[in-house]
Amino acid sequence: MDFLLEPAGFDIGETGGWVVDATAPLWQAMLVGLSNTLRVSLPALALSLLLGAAVGLMRLSPQAVPRRLATAWVEALRNLPLLIQLLMWYFLLLEWLPSPDQALHLGHAVWLSKGGLSFPWWDAVHGQWQWPEPGPFNVSGGATLTPEYLAVCLALSTYTSAYVAEIVRAAVQSVPRALLEAAETLGATPSQVRWRVLRPQAWRVAAPPLANQAINLVKNSSLAVAVGYPDLVSVGNTALNQTGRAVQCIAVMMTVYLALSWGLSWLVNSRLSAPAGHTA
Known part of the structure; x- marks a missing residue:
C-alpha cells in the first residue's frame, strides 16, 4: 500500500x-x-428516520386520506430503482432552481439556486460568522451545499424512508393489543400507554431492521458517483485511473465499506438495543 503515500495527482x-x-x-x-460519504450519509439517515417514522404512523391512521397518501409514497419509492431517483432529483434541481444571480431567498440569510444551498457558517480561523450574499453572478460567503450533494441526500433519505415506514408500521402492529388494554385497565393515560408500553415494545422489534437500513443507506451512497459527487467511490475510481493500481484501490474501498458496516452493526447491538431491553 505504498502507493497511498504518493501524490494524488488530481x-x-x-x-x-x-x-x-x-x-x-x-x-x-x-x-x-x-x-x-459520511457527510452525506449521516444527514440522509437522520432525515430518512424522521420522514419514515411519520409516513409509517400515517399508514396506521384511521383516516383514509393520510393512509392512502402514505401507502402511495411507500409503494412508489420502493418500486423505483435508487439510481433513477437520484438522477431525477439531480436534474430536477438543475432544471427548476433559478440561476445563481437570481437565487431564492429562504428565511434569514439562506439562498437556494442552481449553485446550491448557501447558509451562514462559523469561520473558526477568523472567529466570526460568514454570511452569504447574492452577487451579480453567484452567491458568495457562508457555506454552500452543492446540487450534487443535495440530490444524493434527498434521494437517499426519501428512498430509505419508504423502508423505514414499513418497519415502523410493522413494529407498532406487532405489539399485542391485549398489552395496551392491560395498561389502560391499570389506569395508564393514553400518553403513558404510548411512551411507556407501545414505544419500547415496538423499538425492540424495529431496531434490527432499522440497523440494516442504515447500513444499506451508507452502501447506497456509492451511487453518488453517477451525479459527480466526490464520495469514496468517486475518489477511488479517479485514484485507480491515475495510479493504475486497480486491485489495491478497490481493496481500500472494500475495506472501508466493510469497516463502516461492521461499525454500524456493533453500534446497534451494543448501544441502540440497550434502551429497549432496559425499558422492557
Whole structure:
C-alpha cells in the first residue's frame, strides 16, 4: 500500500472543509472521499428516520386520506430503482432552481439556486460568522451545499424512508393489543400507554431492521458517483485511473465499506438495543 503515500495527482471539487490539492498524498484524497460519504450519509439517515417514522404512523391512521397518501409514497419509492431517483432529483434541481444571480431567498440569510444551498457558517480561523450574499453572478460567503450533494441526500433519505415506514408500521402492529388494554385497565393515560408500553415494545422489534437500513443507506451512497459527487467511490475510481493500481484501490474501498458496516452493526447491538431491553 505504498502507493497511498504518493501524490494524488488530481484535485477534488468538494472537500468539505479539508485542504487537499493534487500534491497531497493519495491517502488524504481517499480520506476526503470517506469524509464526503459520511457527510452525506449521516444527514440522509437522520432525515430518512424522521420522514419514515411519520409516513409509517400515517399508514396506521384511521383516516383514509393520510393512509392512502402514505401507502402511495411507500409503494412508489420502493418500486423505483435508487439510481433513477437520484438522477431525477439531480436534474430536477438543475432544471427548476433559478440561476445563481437570481437565487431564492429562504428565511434569514439562506439562498437556494442552481449553485446550491448557501447558509451562514462559523469561520473558526477568523472567529466570526460568514454570511452569504447574492452577487451579480453567484452567491458568495457562508457555506454552500452543492446540487450534487443535495440530490444524493434527498434521494437517499426519501428512498430509505419508504423502508423505514414499513418497519415502523410493522413494529407498532406487532405489539399485542391485549398489552395496551392491560395498561389502560391499570389506569395508564393514553400518553403513558404510548411512551411507556407501545414505544419500547415496538423499538425492540424495529431496531434490527432499522440497523440494516442504515447500513444499506451508507452502501447506497456509492451511487453518488453517477451525479459527480466526490464520495469514496468517486475518489477511488479517479485514484485507480491515475495510479493504475486497480486491485489495491478497490481493496481500500472494500475495506472501508466493510469497516463502516461492521461499525454500524456493533453500534446497534451494543448501544441502540440497550434502551429497549432496559425499558422492557
